[in-house]
Amino acid sequence: xxxxxxPPNVIKQLAKELKNLDxxxxxxxxxxxxxxxxxxxFADIEGPAGTPYENGVFRMKLILTHDFPHSPPKxxxxxxxxxxxxxxxxxxCVNALKKDWSPSLGLRHVLMVVRCLLIEPFPESALNEQAxxxxxxxxxxxxRHARLYTSIHAKPKTKLKTGAISESTTALNVGxxxxxxxxxxxxxxxxxxxxxxxxxxxxxxxxxxxxxxSLDQPLTAETAVSGSAAPPSLTMKKEAGLAKLPADKKKIxxxxxxLKRL
Numbered sequence: 001x002x003x004x005x006x007p008p009n010v011i012k013q014l015a016k017e018l019k020n021l022d023x024x025x026x027x028x029x030x031x032x033x034x035x036x037x038x039x040x041x042f043a044d045i046e047g048p049a050g051t052p053y054e055n056g057v058f059r060m061k062l063i064l065t066h067d068f069p070h071s072p073p074k075x076x077x078x079x080x081x082x083x084x085x086x087x088x089x090x091x092x093c094v095n096a097l098k099k100d101w102s103p104s105l106g107l108r109h110v111l112m113v114v115r116c117l118l119i120e121p122f123p124e125s126a127l128n129e130q131a132x133x134x135x136x137x138x139x140x141x142x143x144r145h146a147r148l149y150t151s152i153h154a155k156p157k158t159k160l161k162t163g164a165i166s167e168s169t170t171a172l173n174v175g176x177x178x179x180x181x182x183x184x185x186x187x188x189x190x191x192x193x194x195x196x197x198x199x200x201x202x203x204x205x206x207x208x209x210x211x212x213x214s215l216d217q218p219l220t221a222e223t224a225v226s227g228s229a230a231p232p233s234l235t236m237k238k239e240a241g242l243a244k245l246p247a248d249k250k251k252i253x254x255x256x257x258x259l260k261r262l
Contacts, residue, residue, distance in 0.1 A: 076090040081154070085121055
């Protein structure tokens with residue numbers, strides 16, 4: 001995975017926090033990561049009971065900047081939602097991601113605050129003015145709009161993979177560079193499969209016929225020098241040539257005897 005936006009010490013701390021979130025997730029929240037960039041965190045948030053968002057699942061993402069954790073992550077809802085503090089482009093307006101941010105606050109705190117925002121919106125600092133005004137003037141109408149959006153958009157087609165974070169962050173903790181390759185091997189072995197081995201460009205190849213037997217093996221420089229492996233076709237020709245020698249010798253001996261008699 002590429003994590004060029006984050007310094008190594010931040011990546012290690014982030015890996016620990018992501019693993020903790022994966023093993024003990026907050027109530028109603030499931031977390032996932034982008035396999036190509038750990039600075040993008042995904043989360044599925046279940047709509048809290050007793051709110052217009054109940055029975056819905058809302059996907060959001062947190063984008064960590066290069067100077068994280070000194071600056072807060074940027075939060076966006078990927079699922080369309082009718083909420084005073086969430087703009088039409090998904091941007092989230094919450095103090096935890098702005099003036100109340102502190103480097104000591106972790107991702108768990110941010111995710112829990114965002115879910116609480118679904119329970120108690122703040123229409124005074126609305127990004128969606130229509131939702132904010134409707135919430136103040138006519139809650140029933142606001143709730144009807146919010147439930148309609150929830151029923152249409154908050155039904156996820158795909159779920160975040162469980163256990164993927166612990167698997168991915170293992171490579172970060174040990175400081176391996178080829179993270180994506182390690183992840184593929186781990187997933188293959190976990191599923192009971194056998195990882196494919198890439199053939200070496202220096203290894204001799206064999207021509208395989210339909211029956212599955214290796215009949216003709218091309219001669220390589222190595223085998224030609226060592227003489228350890230001769231192609232079957234050359235061996236057959238050599239044996240055929242040796243078989244002809246005794247017959248030719250008999251003919252020559254018979255001619256010599258005839259000449260002596262003369």
